[in-house]
Amino acid sequence: MVGDGSFLVEEFINAITSQLDRVQDSLRVKAVNRPLTYALKDLTLELKVFVDMDAQGNVRFRTSAPNEAGSSVVHLGFTTITKPMIEENTISLASTRSTSLEELGLGPEDRQKLERVGVRNLAQLNRLGSSTGVQTVARLADVSLDRLKLAIATGRPQVHAVHPEPPPKAHPVPQPPSRTQPPSRSQPPPRVGPVFSPPPRGPVPPVIRVAHGSTKLNLRGANLMGDDGPVSVRLNNRLLEVAEADNYGLAVHLPEQLESGALEVNLPDGNTLTYELSVMDADQWAPNGDRHEL
């Protein structure tokens, strides 16, 4: 909202929709103690507004004040729709988590031009670019081709590090005190879990060492969220279940029967990174046969 009391059309729609949601929620709550349930099916509002356009080219509405003549009438119709209808008519939630145009280094003017052709994030830019070509997008949106190419290059999915989560610690079993103390041994320094940073691609796949009993594998990088969701990870051609994912990281569950093998990371841009996952057995040289956590 700006000083003259005007607001963007989307703010206007959101504000009325949130009021209608409150109505439906309240009716639903009331139905708990009432035998009959009513629903507000449709609402049409003939709102008298003054339509304005700001310096950035955004259309703004201002509700007419008392005794103001010459207002426009906006007929707004709201109706209830089902969940499948919402899914059919809106973009997927996964695509909204993609890298924003601002994060790609595009300025406000370029962002606004791209939004006019329906591009609000990297996933949408890539999809439009792959169907029409980046040059066409640049021409249609009136954005410099070089800036657009640079933004796409900046938004390329990258994996910076792959490291396993250490296995859960076993609870120590209390031992009865013994009279004869064994000679003290110096404890080996604690080992830090292996953290792998992949070197430039070569013919030999980089090795990721994972301790036996590890349950999760963490990937850190950038632009890991594509239009269809996060990157997919396969171990020995078996899809690993995603535990959590965002644009900068991903955690996948490792199978209980963990075996060494090829680890493939399928990136949203179609490229595949291949690693060799090596499961490390218990340390045979540990004192009293204890296992060391890796």
Next chain:
Amino acid sequence: MWTPLADTLLQLVDSMMAPPDTGMTVTEAFLEIPLEVQSAVQDGKLVFFGTPPHSRWKSGVLPEVHMSRMRIELLGEV
């Protein structure tokens, strides 16, 4: 005194229910109600207020009246 649009709509829906001792049930209702609509920013969010006109007479400076139409339906017995 401005009432949030949601509260006004809820009261309108409630007003459609037949009194319990009449033995009647309203299954569907169409309403055409003029509303005085105002907007304000509360906690950084745009909020709409809507109330029926506080006077049917044209006198002095009155807020703008916006026509609203709504369809209320009985969803069934819970």
